[in-house]
Amino acid sequence: MMSDAVVRVVPSRAATAQSVSLILPVILPVMAAVLVAPVIPDITRAFAADPNAGLLVPVAITIPALMLALFSPLAGWLADRFGRKRLLVAALLVYAVCGVAPIWLDHLPVIILSRALLGICEAAVMTCSTALICDHNQGRERARWLAMQSVMASLSSIPLIVIGGLLGEQNWRTPFAIYGLAVLIVPAVLLLVEEAPREADSPAGGIAGFPRRRFAIIGLLALAASLLFYIMPIQIGFLLAMQGITSPQKIGLATATGSLAILAGSMIFRRLSRKGTMPAAATFACMGVGLLTMVLARDFAGVVAGAVLHGFGWGIALPLLLTMAMAGLPFDLRGRGTGVFMGAVFIGQFLSPLSVAAIDGVLGGLVPAIKVFAVLSLLLAIAAAVSLRETRTDD
Structure with missing residues (x-):
């Protein structure tokens, strides 16, 4: 098996600044998902004259996640073929333009198109930034920065929802201006991030050594973990409403507490990353017990306890599965591997509410679903314990 690319050793502060610059872009897909959520009713009212507004507005909100899922593998192939840094910079710039475009657009189909392009840019941003993190870090340092990437994604959702709500008080178009801040990441990438040199003995774009079986297993587990995780933030409000708790403040508190548990899981992951496959099994066990606790709980505290267990499991799952996927993967396949993994995660996110709704319809209730x-x-x-028993987590 080929080793990771040999990269130039840089001073500690420079390496840290580079890695920080590469985890910042993870905020952008979160931004696309939650920033405009508080103004969905206002957008629907603004386009009330359109008979299809009830369908098209939710499509406009969710289509970036679908595009990210579908185009991440292509973005990975392009990153391997033409380089990560150039594609990352181009995607950040186009993301900013597409993100702010709805401020001036007056037709829902055109807004949907701009949001679809936004999702394609997210695919390139996530794939390239994650591949670069793996290019420049090995072993425990790689695990550390992948865990920090997960933490950044989880924690950023809370202030973004608040910001979206505050800006939405002015006008439904105002929150879209925040997408333009993506251009502020570009100077950091240009100045602080280096393109890792290609391995001399690895042909550009080669696919002969791609571990298809390993990625099939890890990709399916990542898809399942993502689908399971998004049940909590999407459905927790409905579960609390069944107990007569409809206060947005309490729903927000429960969701935020679950998100903070992700931070704890991500930090503990660094200690578990070399412990074999048992952490992977434990993550799904935590998520399953967390979901059961949430639906069996008789009070607010019980639902929150379930959300904490559930979030803790996800906090370990995402960086652990990504570390397993990337372990030992040579430079010229690393972008492709990242793209396949990200595609699986965001397909899970997109399918989560649809799957719950389908099972709800069959069983006649959210709790049994x-x-x-x-x-x-x-x-x-x-x-996970069986299928990943021979999978490495180190380089």
């Missing part, structure tokens, strides 16, 4: 996914998560804990 979530119980099904809790049992599935526990079964996946066993599957």
